[in-house]
Amino acid sequence: MVYNDPGSDPRPRRTVRLLNELHYRVDVLTYGHKASRTVNKAYIIPSNGRRKKYARVMWFFLNKCIRIYEFAGLYLGIEMDKLYVNRFNLKRICCDLKANSYSLIVVEDLDLLPVANFIRHLGNIVFDAREYYPKQNEENRWFRFVEAKRRNALLRRYLPVCDEFITVSPGLANAYAKEFGANPQVILSTPDYREVKIKPAETNMIKLVHHGIANRNRRLGNMIEIVKRLDNRYSLDFYLTGSVKYIEELKDAAKGHDCIIFNDPVEFDMIIPTLSNYDIGFYFLEPIGFNVTYNLPNKIFEFIQSRLAVVIGPSPNMAEIVSKYSCGFISNEFSIDSMVDTLDKLTLEDINTAKRNSDRAAKELCFEEESKKYRRLLETLV
Numbered sequence: 001m002v003y004n005d006p007g008s009d010p011r012p013r014r015t016v017r018l019l020n021e022l023h024y025r026v027d028v029l030t031y032g033h034k035a036s037r038t039v040n041k042a043y044i045i046p047s048n049g050r051r052k053k054y055a056r057v058m059w060f061f062l063n064k065c066i067r068i069y070e071f072a073g074l075y076l077g078i079e080m081d082k083l084y085v086n087r088f089n090l091k092r093i094c095c096d097l098k099a100n101s102y103s104l105i106v107v108e109d110l111d112l113l114p115v116a117n118f119i120r121h122l123g124n125i126v127f128d129a130r131e132y133y134p135k136q137n138e139e140n141r142w143f144r145f146v147e148a149k150r151r152n153a154l155l156r157r158y159l160p161v162c163d164e165f166i167t168v169s170p171g172l173a174n175a176y177a178k179e180f181g182a183n184p185q186v187i188l189s190t191p192d193y194r195e196v197k198i199k200p201a202e203t204n205m206i207k208l209v210h211h212g213i214a215n216r217n218r219r220l221g222n223m224i225e226i227v228k229r230l231d232n233r234y235s236l237d238f239y240l241t242g243s244v245k246y247i248e249e250l251k252d253a254a255k256g257h258d259c260i261i262f263n264d265p266v267e268f269d270m271i272i273p274t275l276s277n278y279d280i281g282f283y284f285l286e287p288i289g290f291n292v293t294y295n296l297p298n299k300i301f302e303f304i305q306s307r308l309a310v311v312i313g314p315s316p317n318m319a320e321i322v323s324k325y326s327c328g329f330i331s332n333e334f335s336i337d338s339m340v341d342t343l344d345k346l347t348l349e350d351i352n353t354a355k356r357n358s359d360r361a362a363k364e365l366c367f368e369e370e371s372k373k374y375r376r377l378l379e380t381l382v
Contacts, residue, residue: 001029001116002108003045007036008268010298011130011168011189012108018371022378024104029090029097029112043097046089080157084114094119104381110151113158124163124381129184132172135290139217155180164377169317171294187374190301193366194272198307198359201279201351204233209278209308211239211271212299214246217292222336223284224253227260229340235259236282239266239274275306279351284313286334296321303328305362309354311343325361328354 006012006028016038019026025040033042085094088111097119105116106126110133116125133151137143159165165184167173176182201207210223220238227236236259240247247262254260266274275281281303287293296317303310304321310328312318322328329346331338363369 001105001112003031003112005032005034006030006039007034010191010268011128013268014192014367014371015106015108015128015374018374018378019104019106022375027097027100027102029093029115043093045093080154081114081118084111085118088112088115090115104378107162110154113154113162117158117161125161126164126166126378126381127159127162128187129165129167129172129176131291132167132175132294134179135175138289138291152179163381166374166377169294169296170320171296171317172291175290175294185373185377188296188301188365188370189298190365190367190370191272191298191305193362193368194305196272196276196305196307196359196362198352198355199276199279200355201309201348203348205235206233206280206346206348206351207278208234208236208280208282208311209239209275210236210282210299211265211275211302212241212297214240214242214250216243216246217288219286219288220250221253222286223282224250224257224260225336226284226339226343228257229336230343232259234343235261237261237263237278239263241265271302272306275302275308278306278308279355281306281308281310281328283311283318284331284334284339285315285318286313287315301365304358304365307355307358307362309351309358311339313339321365325357325365326354327358327361 002009002012004012006016016026016028020038026038027041027043028039029043029045031045031047033039033044085091094115101121102119102123104124104126105120106128107113107116108128108130110129113127133155134148138148159180159182165182166187167176167184168187168189170186173184173186176184208227214220223236227234238261240262251262281299283299285292285295293315294317295315300310300318300321304327310322312322312328313331313334319330322330329342331342
């Protein structure tokens with residue numbers, strides 16, 4: 001169960017493949033899914049966007065009423081499973097899902113946990129918390145004062161029904177342990193191992209690269225400002241998906257600087273071959289919220305698997321990886337000045353040494369190794 005297409009979202013995609021390897025026949029519940037040989041059947045969550053305009057308006061107000069009732073229900077002990085089934089308009093689909101009597105349900109998004117509990121018989125539930133949900137959008141006032149409380153209550157009610165609980169970083173695991181007394185196992189979001197030839201950095205140009213979703217809370221414009229202040233050794237290539245409006249704003253910010261290039265995003269399987277043509281994987285992420293601070297994203301491991309040097313700010317979980325394997329460089333502070341100073345000081349030998357260390361790290365920080373933990377966890381449930 002996952003909002004995003006498990007054929008293109010890296011972590012659910014790898015989970016589906018692992019389940020196939022363990023001889024599970026896998027169905028998915030999602031908002032959208034392209035045909036895939038790894039999936040037996042896809043159940044599509046109805047999208048409000050397909051409704052007629054007046055129906056969308058009615059659903060908007062109905063959904064607000066549901067959320068108020070839901071918020072009260074979590075505290076008053078009201079049965080929540082059916083409420084969430086109705087909220088996602090899944091009453092008809094859930095009849096089929098219940099009839100399938102699944103032996104295992106993997107849930108990738110918090111609000112789908114009540115649905116999983118509704119359709120389970122004797123099957124096990126594995127919750128993959130890819131965010132620390134009570135602080136996911138804490139920069140938003142409505143979220144802090146209303147939504148966070150709902151999520152806290154939802155976790156307190158439904159974490160006990162989960163047979164296994166995993167998450168993506170030590171920082172998130174510690175937060176769940178401290179607040180909820182739960183101890184999720186950390187399964188890193190590592191890519192498949194690839195045989196990639198190291199391409200040494202050249203004297204005339206050091207090529208930085210950044211790829212991923214263009215979210216405003218990542219403040220990608222900071223990386224543009226940093227590169228503007230570097231000498232002409234450096235260039236920066238972006239491969240971005242997400243908000244078209246925000247990407248256009250970033251392009252405007254980079255105008256007049258030919259060393260900053262915006263490329264079309266590449267297919268999932270081409271990410272590592274594309275990144276391997278660069279020298280440094282660049283990610284400067286200001287700690288504007290808890291989830292951002294303790295982020296440990298796919299891209300860090302994709303940089304390493306591409307045999308790049310990694311350059312980041314002092315984000316705790318990312319810095320721990322970079323320091324452990326000596327595969328990159330960390331600015332002293334979360335400031336543009338500090339990052340400019342870090343990059344200015346780099347020599348070709350520094351960069352090439354880090355790239356060689358990424359080559360060694362890639363053998364450990366890959367799905368083949370990380371999936372061993374996940375495999376053992378799933379096998380204990382059988």
